[in-house]
Amino acid sequence: MRRVGGCSAALLVVVVVVALAACTSNGSGADPTVTPPATGGPRPASPAVLKIVEPKNGATEPASGAKLEVSLAGATLTSVTSQDISPTEGHLHVSVDGRLISMTSGVTQTLPDLEPGRHTIRVEFVAADHLPFDPRVVTEAFFEVT
Secondary structure (H helix, E strand, O other): OOOOOOOHHHHHHHHHHHHHHHHHOOOOOOOOOOOOOOOOOOOOOOOOEEEEEEOOOOOEEOOOOOEEEEEEEOOEEOOOOOOOOOOOEEEEEEEEOOEEEEEEOOOEEEOOOOOOEEEEEEEEEEEOOOOEEEEEEEEEEEEEEO
16 A cells, blocks of 8 residues: 555545445434434423323223223313424323223223223323323323223
8 A cells, every 4th residue: 555645544444434434324414223303302391280080090890881081180182183282282192001092182981892800091191293291291090890
């Protein structure tokens, strides 16, 4: 290798590193393993307070026809989906045993038929873009189905 001004080896290393970076880049200059927030920034906090009224924690419920009732204070429910989010407006994501069963703007609903045994119901107040607030506004209860 011919030395030019004493730095040919260093120059070769720089050229190889730049060439490898160009071959593996996604063209955006961003790290492809990092997923940016959907809204382009941090999630807002919400003043909402969410509680499960029914079924009460530890209650026994029938296998079919069990009711869910929640209370929400400090925010309002909306059925509108939007990227223009407000910390006091959103809807509810309802899960039973880790499986999403509904996305609703109502505070009452009938639960699906459930097998006998212990179940967990989780309700989360989310923004109009379906993403959680930070910190999350979530509540859960455990109940038994006979």
